[in-house]
Amino acid sequence: MENTHLATSKGITFCQSTKDKDTFEAIYNRYVSKVYQKCLSMTQDPETSKDFTQDIFIKVYFKLNTFKNRSSFSSWLYSIAHNHCLDQLRLRKRIRIEAISDKSINIAAESDQSTSTQWHVMECMMNDLTSQEVALLRLKYEEGFSIKAISGQFHLSESAIKMRLLRARNKLYTMCTTE
Numbered sequence: 001m002e003n004t005h006l007a008t009s010k011g012i013t014f015c016q017s018t019k020d021k022d023t024f025e026a027i028y029n030r031y032v033s034k035v036y037q038k039c040l041s042m043t044q045d046p047e048t049s050k051d052f053t054q055d056i057f058i059k060v061y062f063k064l065n066t067f068k069n070r071s072s073f074s075s076w077l078y079s080i081a082h083n084h085c086l087d088q089l090r091l092r093k094r095i096r097i098e099a100i101s102d103k104s105i106n107i108a109a110e111s112d113q114s115t116s117t118q119w120h121v122m123e124c125m126m127n128d129l130t131s132q133e134v135a136l137l138r139l140k141y142e143e144g145f146s147i148k149a150i151s152g153q154f155h156l157s158e159s160a161i162k163m164r165l166l167r168a169r170n171k172l173y174t175m176c177t178t179e
Contacts, residue, residue: 012073016064024064028057031074035081042085052088056081125175133168140165 015023035056039049060080067076126134132154139145139153151161 012064012067013069016067019061019064024061027073031077032057034074035077038078038081039085042082042089052081052085055088056084059084125172128175129168129171133164133171136161136165137168137172 012023012027014020015027032053036049036053039052039056040046043049043052056077060077063080067073126137129137136150136154139150140147145153147158147161147165151158154161156164
C-alpha cells in the first residue's frame with residue numbers, strides 16, 4: 001500500500017528532489033505496462049518494445065527534474081514514450097536507407113570473396129575520396145556522430161553537412177557499382 005502512494009504526485013515531487021530509487025521503482029511499477037503497450041502498438045515487436053520501455057524509463061529517471069506539473073505525469077511520460085519510439089523508428093528506417101548493403105552495392109562479384117577482402121576493397125575505394133569526405137563518413141557511420149555534432153566540428157551548417165554526406169555516399173556508391 002505504501003508503494004502505490006509513492007507513485008502519486010507527492011511521490012513524483014519527492015523523487016524529483018531526491019532521486020529516491022524506491023520511489024522511482026514505484027513509479028516504474030505503476031506505469032511500465034502502459035508504456036510497454038504504447039511501445040508495442042508502435043513497433044509491433046515485443047523485444048524491441050521491451051528495449052524501448054527500458055530506455056524510456058532510464059531517460060525519465062534522468063529527466064524527472066524537467067517535469068513541471070503542467071500536465072499529468074502520465075501524459076508527460078506517454079509523450080516521452082511516443083517521441084522516443086518515433087525517433088528510434090525513424091533512426092532505424094534512415095539507417096536501413098543510408099546503409100551500404102551488399103544487395104545494393106556489388107563489391108564482390110564472386111560469392112567466395114571473404115568479408116575481409118570486401119573491407120579491403122572498400123578501404124581502397126575510400127582512398128579515392130577526399131580527406132574531408134572520408135572524415136565525414138567516418139564520423140557519421142563509424143563514430144555515430146549526429147549531423148549537429150559534425151556541423152559544429154566542421155563549422156558548417158547542418159544542411160551543408162547533409163549535402164556533403166550525400167555526395168560522398170553517392171560517390172562511393174558509384175565507385176562500388178562500377179567496379
